Amino acid sequence: MAGISIRKNDFVVVKAGKEKGKKGKVLKVLRDKDKVVVEKVNFIKRHQRPTSAQRQGGIIEREGPVHLSNVMLWCEKCGKGVRVRRQRLDDGKVVRLCAGCGESFD
Numbered sequence: 504m505a506g507i508s509i510r511k512n513d514f515v516v517v518k519a520g521k522e523k524g525k526k527g528k529v530l531k532v533l534r535d536k537d538k539v540v541v542e543k544v545n546f547i548k549r550h551q552r553p554t555s556a557q558r559q560g561g562i563i564e565r566e567g568p569v570h571l572s573n574v575m576l577w578c579e580k581c582g583k584g585v586r587v588r589r590q591r592l593d594d595g596k597v598v599r600l601c602a603g604c605g606e607s608f609d
C-alpha cells in the first residue's frame with residue numbers, strides 16, 4: 504500500500520511502463536481503482552461523439568490513469584522518486600516525509 508500516500512497536487516515520477524521517467528502533477532486520485540491521473544502523462548486517444556454543443560466530435564487526447572504502483576513521490580532535494588514515511592507530530596497531525604532526506608511533503 505505504498506502508493507496510497509499520494510494525493511492530489513503531489514508531484515510524482517513514473518517508475519515503470521512506457522511512460523517511465525516522466526514527471527508531473529497529480530490531477531486526480533482514483534482511490535477505488537488504486538490509480539492516479541498525472542498531468543501530461545499517459546496520453547490516450549479517445550473518440551468523442553458529436554454533440555449539439557460541439558458538432559464535430561472526432562478524436563481527443565487526454566491523460567489516462569496510471570496505477571499507483573507505477574509512480575513515486577518526487578523529491579526535489581533527492582532528485583528522484585522516493586519512498587515516504589509518516590510521522591505523527593505532537594499535535595496529532597500526520598505528515599509525510601521523504602525516506603531519503605527527511606523533507607516534508609505536507
Ligand SMILES: [Zn+2]
Nearest residue numbers: 578581601604
Ligand atoms: Zn528527499
